[in-house]
Amino acid sequence: MDTLRPFPKLPATPREFGFYIDGAWHAGREMFERASPGHGVAVSRIPRCTSDDLNAAVVAARNAFEDRRWAGISGAARAAVLLRAAEILKRRRSEIAYWESLENGKPISQAMGEIDHSIACFEIGAGAARMLHGDSFNSLGDDLFGMVLREPIGVVGLITPWNFPFLILCERVPFILASGCTLVVKPSEVTSATTLLLAEVLEEAGLPKGVYNVITGSGRSIGQALTEHPDVDMLSFTGSTAVGRSCVHASADSNFKKLGLELGGKNPIIVFADADLEDAADAAAFGISFNTGQCCVSSSRLIVERSVAAEFEALLAAKMAKIRVGDPLDPDTQVGAITTDAQNQVILGYIAKGQAEGAKIAIGGTVKDLGHGQYIQPTLFTGVTPEMAIARDEIFGPVLCSMPFDTVEEAIALANDTVYGLAASLWTKSIDKALTVTRRVRAGRFWVNCIMAGGPEMPLGGFKQSGWGREAGKYGVEEYTQIKSVHIETGKRNHWIA
Numbered sequence: 001m002d003t004l005r006p007f008p009k010l011p012a013t014p015r016e017f018g019f020y021i022d023g024a025w026h027a028g029r030e031m032f033e034r035a036s037p038g039h040g041v042a043v044s045r046i047p048r049c050t051s052d053d054l055n056a057a058v059v060a061a062r063n064a065f066e067d068r069r070w071a072g073i074s075g076a077a078r079a080a081v082l083l084r085a086a087e088i089l090k091r092r093r094s095e096i097a098y099w100e101s102l103e104n105g106k107p108i109s110q111a112m113g114e115i116d117h118s119i120a121c122f123e124i125g126a127g128a129a130r131m132l133h134g135d136s137f138n139s140l141g142d143d144l145f146g147m148v149l150r151e152p153i154g155v156v157g158l159i160t161p162w163n164f165p166f167l168i169l170c171e172r173v174p175f176i177l178a179s180g181c182t183l184v185v186k187p188s189e190v191t192s193a194t195t196l197l198l199a200e201v202l203e204e205a206g207l208p209k210g211v212y213n214v215i216t217g218s219g220r221s222i223g224q225a226l227t228e229h230p231d232v233d234m235l236s237f238t239g240s241t242a243v244g245r246s247c248v249h250a251s252a253d254s255n256f257k258k259l260g261l262e263l264g265g266k267n268p269i270i271v272f273a274d275a276d277l278e279d280a281a282d283a284a285a286f287g288i289s290f291n292t293g294q295c296c297v298s299s300s301r302l303i304v305e306r307s308v309a310a311e312f313e314a315l316l317a318a319k320m321a322k323i324r325v326g327d328p329l330d331p332d333t334q335v336g337a338i339t340t341d342a343q344n345q346v347i348l349g350y351i352a353k354g355q356a357e358g359a360k361i362a363i364g365g366t367v368k369d370l371g372h373g374q375y376i377q378p379t380l381f382t383g384v385t386p387e388m389a390i391a392r393d394e395i396f397g398p399v400l401c402s403m404p405f406d407t408v409e410e411a412i413a414l415a416n417d418t419v420y421g422l423a424a425s426l427w428t429k430s431i432d433k434a435l436t437v438t439r440r441v442r443a444g445r446f447w448v449n450c451i452m453a454g455g456p457e458m459p460l461g462g463f464k465q466s467g468w469g470r471e472a473g474k475y476g477v478e479e480y481t482q483i484k485s486v487h488i489e490t491g492k493r494n495h496w497i498a
């Protein structure tokens, strides 16, 4: 596996990317520039695709699906392509991590870890391609046999956000490909580079032309047009709840395309007095600071048993004070830059609002000035009450709100007091409390005495307004299939007409 040493400098000039349709690269007629949020320096130039480009991409994906160049080959042959892609990613790991860090602002060491996780997604996807199967019914009587076929759903539109551009892409693409579907991807306009680099990887791995297509541009124009496209069979959208809602309207108003939605979260981390408080504090610091809190599964609501609340908050604040916020390209950095100017303003706005609402800052609450880029110190608010905006809204930044509880019932009620249901983390040594809370808190991913653990074998997705459907693993592949019931009669038919 390659490594990124010595760590590279910023590119001397912004790299110009094309977009990718039907196995061919196209130059953009109009381009937009992306500046590295950690440095404020232009690093990439990305095409602003038109609706004609989108239509061409959908036609390419449709042709590649209908002529069965991908769906019609064996699962083993699809798996071979996915495994080759995993090997190529191992070779290009540092290069892809570099572009991810540059455009997103995340620490390079973290980006490298995300490429490793993405490689695992391709390996698991390869296994899933071989294991995907239907069912049979041998219980319909001797003269009727039933088969349930799993078929790829067709052309998939994939819209991804800027917080984990490559990881979220790879938590979906191998599973979409494993199912036999073809796709058109629209990455976030601020982090398109690595989605385009994946096209190079898949081409070298031997993916047939037209199976993976990438168009770039703004969400409001080209993204919206993809959600409305009448020849797209399914849309997998990851991003904000507001845009998720507009995807539902677009599906209803176009062709009722199936939707997979991975949306926002306001995730609880529940700490009981009997927990290992040192471990829980380390996890809470990580859970809110990882990816600068710009993470759908960030644990942004600390729900802590009142008898240890003051002790735990002090322990946590001491740990958060030691977090290394710095240049994303520095290998020692733990927390990098805020990805967009707009998000920076949103986070600072919530920090001001929390104080105005009467909550107290135990640590952080300030920007970190490196002389370039935009950085915010991980922040802990204490004295938070459940009706405060900082306790209710998804801030999508390194801002943690602490709220005390007295009973198990109260902890469950506080954890469920949100429109979201994406993830939850729970800290206790009691098996009773662990099982009771895990069963009663409504969230799609649960971590007991751990946080953000697991791999692409396990499904991901949300309850309530956090989304529809599941991605990754066996469940993820099945989302991209539809089921056909086949009835086969044996022997002579009992005639209807005498």
Ligand code: NAD
Residues within 6 Å of the ligand: 159, 160, 161, 162, 163, 164, 168, 186, 187, 188, 189, 217, 218, 219, 220, 222, 223, 224, 225, 227, 238, 239, 240, 241, 243, 244, 246, 262, 263, 264, 265, 295, 296, 394, 396, 422, 462, 466, 467
């Ligand atoms: P966003 O919804 O603004 O954008 C996401 C993607 O949708 C981008 O590619 C964007 O260009 C596109 N888009 C924007 N407007 C669109 C429209 N009208 N029609 C179609 N596409 C459109 O979200 P973001 O700011 O990129 O990401 C942050 C949000 O994403 C947060 O709310 C976060 O919780 C959520 N998120 C969820 C998950 C998850 O797995 N549940 C993962 C990452 C991010």
